[in-house]
Amino acid sequence: MADLDMASSALNDGGTWRFPASEPLRLDSGGVIEGLEVAYQTYGQLNADRSNAVLICHALTMDQYVASAHPTTGKPGWWPRLVGPGKPLDPARHFIICSNVIGGCMGSTGPASINPATGKPWALSFPVITIADMVRAQAMLVRALGVETLFAVVGGSMGGMQVQQWAVDYPERLASAVIIASASRHSAQNIAFHEVGRQAIMADPDWRGGAYADHGTRPEKGLAVARMAAHITYLSEPALQRKFGRELQRDGLSWGFDADFQVESYLRHQGASFVDRFDANSYLYITRAMDYFDIAAGHGGVLANAFTRARHMRFCVLSFTSDWLYPTPESRHIVRALTASGCRVAFVEIESDKGHDAFLLDEPVMDAALSGFLGSVERDRGLA
Amino acid sequence: MTTTREDFREILRLVRPGSRVLDVGCGEGALLDLLAHDKQVDGRGLEISAKGVAACMARGLSVVQGDADQDLDHFPDRTFDYAILSQTLQATRQPRHVLNELLRIADRAIVSFPNFGHWRVRWSLLSRGRMPETKALPMPWWSTPNIHLCTLVDFLALTDDLNVRVDACAAFAGTGPGRPINPSSPLENWRAESCLFMLSRATPASAATARELPPASGDLFDG
Numbered sequence: 025m026a027d028l029d030m031a032s033s034a035l036n037d038g039g040t041w042r043f044p045a046s047e048p049l050r051l052d053s054g055g056v057i058e059g060l061e062v063a064y065q066t067y068g069q070l071n072a073d074r075s076n077a078v079l080i081c082h083a084l085t086m087d088q089y090v091a092s093a094h095p096t097t098g099k100p101g102w103w104p105r106l107v108g109p110g111k112p113l114d115p116a117r118h119f120i121i122c123s124n125v126i127g128g129c130m131g132s133t134g135p136a137s138i139n140p141a142t143g144k145p146w147a148l149s150f151p152v153i154t155i156a157d158m159v160r161a162q163a164m165l166v167r168a169l170g171v172e173t174l175f176a177v178v179g180g181s182m183g184g185m186q187v188q189q190w191a192v193d194y195p196e197r198l199a200s201a202v203i204i205a206s207a208s209r210h211s212a213q214n215i216a217f218h219e220v221g222r223q224a225i226m227a228d229p230d231w232r233g234g235a236y237a238d239h240g241t242r243p244e245k246g247l248a249v250a251r252m253a254a255h256i257t258y259l260s261e262p263a264l265q266r267k268f269g270r271e272l273q274r275d276g277l278s279w280g281f282d283a284d285f286q287v288e289s290y291l292r293h294q295g296a297s298f299v300d301r302f303d304a305n306s307y308l309y310i311t312r313a314m315d316y317f318d319i320a321a322g323h324g325g326v327l328a329n330a331f332t333r334a335r336h337m338r339f340c341v342l343s344f345t346s347d348w349l350y351p352t353p354e355s356r357h358i359v360r361a362l363t364a365s366g367c368r369v370a371f372v373e374i375e376s377d378k379g380h381d382a383f384l385l386d387e388p389v390m391d392a393a394l395s396g397f398l399g400s401v402e403r404d405r406g407l408a
Numbered sequence: 409m410t411t412t413r414e415d416f417r418e419i420l421r422l423v424r425p426g427s428r429v430l431d432v433g434c435g436e437g438a439l440l441d442l443l444a445h446d447k448q449v450d451g452r453g454l455e456i457s458a459k460g461v462a463a464c465m466a467r468g469l470s471v472v473q474g475d476a477d478q479d480l481d482h483f484p485d486r487t488f489d490y491a492i493l494s495q496t497l498q499a500t501r502q503p504r505h506v507l508n509e510l511l512r513i514a515d516r517a518i519v520s521f522p523n524f525g526h527w528r529v530r531w532s533l534l535s536r537g538r539m540p541e542t543k544a545l546p547m548p549w550w551s552t553p554n555i556h557l558c559t560l561v562d563f564l565a566l567t568d569d570l571n572v573r574v575d576a577c578a579a580f581a582g583t584g585p586g587r588p589i590n591p592s593s594p595l596e597n598w599r600a601e602s603c604l605f606m607l608s609r610a611t612p613a614s615a616a617t618a619r620e621l622p623p624a625s626g627d628l629f630d631g
Contacts, residue, residue: 338470340465356474359472360479360482363472363479363482363483364482364483364484366484366487368470369470369472370461370464370465370469370470370471370472371461371471371472371473371474372458372461372462372465372471372473373458373473374458374462375458389458389462392462392465392466393462393465393466395466396465396466396467396468397465397468399468400467400468400469403468
């Protein structure tokens with residue numbers, strides 16, 4: 025394994041795995057990426073019979089640092105409710121794998137990586153990738169880590185899309201799947217919001233047709249606006265109102281276009297801090313992959329047909345009442361397809377006013393449902 | 409609720425070990441837990457309340473949030489050996505459709521409901537002219553979820569109408585155990601506070617299946 029950076033603790037490991045030259049990643053678009061690299065983190069240790077491995081799939085702007093400090097921001101892992109000592113996924117008992125999606129910008133090959141053929145960053149010459157391509161790369165990585173079957177694959181939002189793709193493409197390597205706040209395809213509204221984000225990036229003069237690295241610039245303003253627009257979709261109207269209302273930053277109005285309102289200042293901060301840790305072209309590629317995602321399309325337009333090989337698996341689907349980005353009917357659509365294809369599925373819509381981001385936040389009902397589900401899968405597997 | 413426990417006991421008696429069971433309106437999963445523990449069934453549930461489903465999931469049960477009126481349609485034919493609808497039929501919007509769906513997705517349906525023909529119900533209506541509030545029907549008319557109450561005789565008529573066969577029937581009164589009954593006996597419609605039916609399709613195909621799946625014990629009504 026090339027470039028393996030040993031982390032301080034034996035329980036937290038990670039590195040970058042390079043695809044062997046004999047097995048390049050074949051993409052849905054027809055292209056091939058040679059020498060593809062996948063950056064990953066692992067937590068805990070694989071047991072003797074290799075049955076305690078779980079894969080966590082991250083959302084659009086997340087990364088492999090699910091339970092350890094982010095190298096750029098220094099912030100702790102992004103899913104502390106799920107992963108950690110005493111949590112449903114516990115490094116003391118489980119071997120937890122999380123990798124940066126291809127097309128990303130935290131170590132896996134993406135548009136900011138150097139194209140070995142030209143010695144320059146790929147930028148827009150990077151091939152358009154899909155959720156299935158991301159999953160194909162993960163499946164190779166998981167095998168390279170010595171894991172043939174995963175007792176669970178877990179993800180929220182775009183992570184939930186990857187989980188569905190795993191269940192469709194590699195059901196024989198899975199015992200269970202957890203799909204949180206996700207959808208089987210993007211709605212017109214989902215695509216519309218992403219298009220706003222992409223246009224904001226591409227409208228920034230510093231984007232330079234995607235070749236900003238060559239010009240020594242970064243489309244920070246465009247990327248920040250994209251993040252601001254997207255961030256609104258992750259919250260609910262009541263949560264935003266409760267947090268900010270019409271509260272002002274200072275006494276009185278500025279009678280200008282400063283951030284008078286606290287919500288403006290908050291969004292500007294969200295945008296500004298995002299550009300420190302994310303690449304604009306990665307944002308274009310990954311949002312595109314999400315827009316292209318449509319599981320049923322590859323199965324005669326019938327979602328249930330996609331899951332017919334997954335009947336041995338157990339599924340857990342969760343949605344949140346105030347999530348208007350991937351609202352409950354999207355989850356129900358998945359649940360009904362799983363039911364119709366004969367899969368075992370548990371589903372609950374969790375009462376929350378925190379919007380789409382609820383899956384990352386303090387939701388005790390979600391915690392109980394997840395630990396109950398994963399615990400029973402473990403018992404089925406003889407792990408607990 | 410003691411009557412529900414008696415109901416469960418009867419269901420436990422009827423269900424064949426190791427079978428595939430759907431519990432419609434499974435609440436917090438008490439019956440599914442019992443069935444999994446005592447009969448090693450492959451159990452699944454449908455429950456309308458998020459609280460109930462979350463409790464089921466915390467127990468590790470495969471339960472989907474949904475209701476009998478809308479969510480049975482998505483199950484393929486004959487997914488289950490038994491579909492259980494315990495004390496819920498009278499609260500569905502379309503009991504006839506629900507019953508049909510239960511017998512589409514399962515070889516057998518186990519259905520229990522409060523009997524509106526019970527003497528206390530009749531007496532309450534006759535003597536006081538008020539909607540009955542009894543042990544089996546404890547809520548006032550304005551808050552009860554029961555929108556399609558029926559008597560034992562009404563239910564039998566529906567099974568006839570749907571060409572459904574009654575494989576077993578038990579009556580419950582007070583807190584005592586279930587009593588196997590012949591539902592056609594006129595007295596039972598007075599005596600049963602609630603009743604439980606095991607039903608199957610009266611077609612040659614399902615009759616053959618029924619022969620393969622004898623009830624667990626001598627619970628066919630002895631009339």
